[in-house]
Amino acid sequence: xxxxxxxxxxxxxxxxxxxxxxxxSSFLGLGRPLGVARVxxxxxxxxxxxxxxxxxxxxxxxxxxxxLRTLETEGVIATKASDLDARRRVVCLTALGxxxxxxxxxxxxxxxxxxxxxxxxxxxxxxAMDLVATVLGRDQIEITVxxxxxxxxxxxxxxxxxxxxxxxxxxxxxxLGGDPEADxxxxxxxxFLLAMSDGLPIGCCALKRQGGxxxxxxxxxxxxxxxxxxxxxxxxxxxxxxxxxxxxxxxQLDTNGKLTAARRLYESSGWREIERYNDNPYAEHFFExxxxxx
Amino acid sequence: xxxxxxxxxxxxxxxxxxxxxxxxSSFLGLGRPLGVARVxxxxxxxxxxxxxxxxxxxxxxxxxxxxLRTLETEGVIATKASDLDARRRVVCLTALGxxxxxxxxxxxxxxxxxxxxxxxxxxxxxxAMDLVATVLGRDQIEITVxxxxxxxxxxxxxxxxxxxxxxxxxxxxxxLGGDPEADxxxxxxxxFLLAMSDGLPIGCCALKRQGGxxxxxxxxxxxxxxxxxxxxxxxxxxxxxxxxxxxxxxxQLDTNGKLTAARRLYESSGWREIERYNDNPYAEHFFExxxxxx
DNA sequence: GTATTTACCTGACTTAAGTCAGCTTTATGA
DNA sequence: TCATAAAGCTGACTTAAGTCAGGTAAATAC
Numbered sequence: 001x002x003x004x005x006x007x008x009x010x011x012x013x014x015x016x017x018x019x020x021x022x023x024x025s026s027f028l029g030l031g032r033p034l035g036v037a038r039v040x041x042x043x044x045x046x047x048x049x050x051x052x053x054x055x056x057x058x059x060x061x062x063x064x065x066x067x068l069r070t071l072e073t074e075g076v077i078a079t080k081a082s083d084l085d086a087r088r089r090v091v092c093l094t095a096l097g098x099x100x101x102x103x104x105x106x107x108x109x110x111x112x113x114x115x116x117x118x119x120x121x122x123x124x125x126x127x128a129m130d131l132v133a134t135v136l137g138r139d140q141i142e143i144t145v146x147x148x149x150x151x152x153x154x155x156x157x158x159x160x161x162x163x164x165x166x167x168x169x170x171x172x173x174x175x176l177g178g179d180p181e182a183d184x185x186x187x188x189x190x191x192f193l194l195a196m197s198d199g200l201p202i203g204c205c206a207l208k209r210q211g212g213x214x215x216x217x218x219x220x221x222x223x224x225x226x227x228x229x230x231x232x233x234x235x236x237x238x239x240x241x242x243x244x245x246x247x248x249x250x251x252q253l254d255t256n257g258k259l260t261a262a263r264r265l266y267e268s269s270g271w272r273e274i275e276r277y278n279d280n281p282y283a284e285h286f287f288e289x290x291x292x293x294x
Numbered sequence: 295x296x297x298x299x300x301x302x303x304x305x306x307x308x309x310x311x312x313x314x315x316x317x318x319s320s321f322l323g324l325g326r327p328l329g330v331a332r333v334x335x336x337x338x339x340x341x342x343x344x345x346x347x348x349x350x351x352x353x354x355x356x357x358x359x360x361x362l363r364t365l366e367t368e369g370v371i372a373t374k375a376s377d378l379d380a381r382r383r384v385v386c387l388t389a390l391g392x393x394x395x396x397x398x399x400x401x402x403x404x405x406x407x408x409x410x411x412x413x414x415x416x417x418x419x420x421x422a423m424d425l426v427a428t429v430l431g432r433d434q435i436e437i438t439v440x441x442x443x444x445x446x447x448x449x450x451x452x453x454x455x456x457x458x459x460x461x462x463x464x465x466x467x468x469x470l471g472g473d474p475e476a477d478x479x480x481x482x483x484x485x486f487l488l489a490m491s492d493g494l495p496i497g498c499c500a501l502k503r504q505g506g507x508x509x510x511x512x513x514x515x516x517x518x519x520x521x522x523x524x525x526x527x528x529x530x531x532x533x534x535x536x537x538x539x540x541x542x543x544x545x546q547l548d549t550n551g552k553l554t555a556a557r558r559l560y561e562s563s564g565w566r567e568i569e570r571y572n573d574n575p576y577a578e579h580f581f582e583x584x585x586x587x588x
Numbered sequence: 589g590t591a592t593t594t595a596c597c598t599g600a601c602t603t604a605a606g607t608c609a610g611c612t613t614t615a616t617g618a
Numbered sequence: 619t620c621a622t623a624a625a626g627c628t629g630a631c632t633t634a635a636g637t638c639a640g641g642t643a644a645a646t647a648c
Binding site for chain 2: 594595596597598599
């Protein structure tokens with residue numbers, strides 16, 4: 001390779017600024033200055049609180065106020081005082097505003113499609129984009145508690161099954177693998193953690209109480225796009241915090257010899273290998289960790 | 295996957311605009327407004343002609359003039375009338391300008407490094423970035439004639455050898471594969487084409503005269519980052535043009551059964567399979583194409 | 589040689605964006 | 619209860635960016 005790493009990185013910046021610079025200026029096509037358009041779009045994307053908007057767009061309080069006034073007199077947004085704190089204001093789109101917002105959405109979609117459509121290996125490209133976006137947005141990764149039946153959790157779990165099936169060469173059967181029923185992985189019996197990076201589900205991890213002070217960690221999965229960012233470690237740490245809150249003192253988990261990265265993680269974070277404790281045919285290694293009560 | 299293709303694409307735009315927006319505003323740290331800084335950087339990157347600068351930065355003639363005046367009074371650039379056309383002006387950095395420019399370079403490198411350094415699978419990330427940048431900059435791909443010993447050609451050829459070695463599971467031996475010596479692939483006996491995308495070598499293709507009006511196509515390679523963009527077809531078309539200019543009427547090439555994409559390309563673009571014409575142990579299929587003289 | 593075009597420059601202007609001090613209203617803590 | 623802080627608004631300002639109509643000098647066309 002004749003280009004060094006930094007040059008390759010900066011090559012991406014150039015490509016995207018050229019491209020998204022065009023995207024930004026396409027926003028001018030609807031007659032609003034960019035600042036006003038940005039505010040309208042942020043509101044359309046669900047930001048409601050004025051303070052939240054200001055932080056997100058990094059705008060001065062006075063400027064923000066004026067931009068909101070512009071949109072208000074145009075009739076695309078409506079503001080009212082917050083119920084909880086009458087000093088704060090909440091903003092929402094009017095019917096007209098929804099309409100205007102959808103025009104911007106359409107523009108963005110068009111420009112995305114125009115790039116995607118002229119490239120034949122779409123999935124390869126999208127996976128590369130997922131990876132780049134996730135690494136760049138690394139600081140925005142959010143871990144939250146979600147319901148086991150949340151579609152975002154489901155998509156992670158499905159990806160987990162697919163991956164295991166691929167590694168083992170046979171269809172992974174979740175029942176054989178000891179799939180805990182959903183109830184076991186939501187409060188009060190357990191918890192299911194979901195990691196999101198700007199709308200994309202990139203990882204999950206579940207905890208179920210086994211009885212008494214014993215818990216089991218299940219469904220630990222991190223998307224290929226998010227590997228190498230220390231996400232599994234973060235998920236593990238959070239799961240342990242939840243375990244302590246549930247009053248658990250011992251955690252167990254099983255894993256396979258082929259998942260070497262996972263095993264290294266467990267070994268380096270206080271888990272020790274123990275005897276087989278279940279009859280999961282996919283598992284070859286069993287680990288245990290004692291938790292200090294909070 | 296809960297996100298559709300367009301959302302995944304737009305996720306990248308957001309990530310990079312946030313990131314490179316930060317990059318842009320980091321340029322403000324040196325005290326110059328962004329417009330002036332952009333002009334300085336474009337000059338540092340080798341743009342010399344005022345008209346070229348204006349087209350590249352998409353600036354109005356008057357505004358451009360004023361920005362240049364600002365930089366000139368600051369002492370970082372010098373302008374003079376062009377030797378060929380005294381109406382035109384050429385710009386260059388002064389010693390002070392070089393110094394200032396290198397500060398911006400340093401800033402860009404720092405911000406690139408700060409992202410790269412906190413991610414463990416650097417090569418995977420860079421390959422994803424190569425792909426994304428190449429697809430976005432698809433319209434900027436340039437095919438030029440290069441010397442067989444040009445380091446950019448060498449890096450392509452090395453990648454070609456590595457890939458073939460991987461596919462065949464053994465070390466590919468270029469001598470067994472009938473590597474034509476460099477002289478055979480430069481004028482007047484042949485040609486070596488190089489495809490570049492914003493500084494990154496992404497493909498090559500060589501032509502050597504076999505004697506009389508017979509030529510052979512060798513070293514056709516396209517980087518994984520550029521597959522699916524129709525680059526191999528473009529390379530093939532250009533090689534045929536060069537072949538005609540060299541007075542060749544028949545082209546031959548050999549390929550392996552494992553390179554199915556290559557074979558499909560040949561079959562769909564006027565090549566027909568022929569008998570083995572050499573003793574290259576890596577080759578299993580042989581093709582020929584007759585050219586209509588120009 | 590003269591008319592036209594081209595490349596760049598200058599001055600006068602508009603708009604967008606951002607800053608800052610001070611204001612009102614509401615919440616909060618001693 | 620009263621001082622203080624917080625959230626948002628308004629007015630006055632600055633700077634950056636961009637537009638446009640001329641203007642000059644050089645090149646090119648007729």
